[in-house]
């Protein structure tokens with residue numbers, strides 16, 4: 695049974711799952727009837743200064759692989775229709791470049807401003823982390839209805855601390871769009 699995280703809580707992946715090497719970060723969403731909404735999952739791999747060491751460490755629908763080969767986005771999903779994970783990001787924890795201290799996971803609505811979209815149109819959204827080898831769900835974090843007017847959210851962070859990986863369920867809603875995160879971390 696997966697652990698369900700609450701906003702702000704943390705989970706020590708290395709301590710709780712010492713055998714874990716490869717993880718799948720799955721994003722799922724559905725929309726309320728009559729709506730259509732394109733969510734995009736992205737990761738920013740940050741160095742000790744909290745910045746991208748180079749542009750390639752921003753992994754998203756237009757850059758599916760990180761330069762160190764550790765992170766792979768499996769591709770854009772534009773509707774969220776269907777069950778289970780609609781967008782997936784694979785991470786090989788041991789292959790992550792040693793300079794990377796934090797992996798920031800964001801979820802943003804594509805073209806939200808022009809389309810007047812917001813999270814209030816979502817019926818459900820979650821992020822979960824699975825063990826790639828066993829397919830076992832390790833933890834899950836539901837994005838509940840507390841961000842109805844937001845268009846993007848810092849969903850979580852994987853933080854390297856003393857050679858351990860800690861997942862932080864940040865849950866910080868915003869309205870800056872994907873470009874806003876790029877501006878902050880590039």
Ligand SMILES: [Ca+2]
Pocket residue numbers: 732733734735770771772773781804
């Ligand atoms: Ca998408």
Ligand SMILES: [Ca+2]
Pocket residue numbers: 722723724774775776777778780
């Ligand atoms: Ca779905």
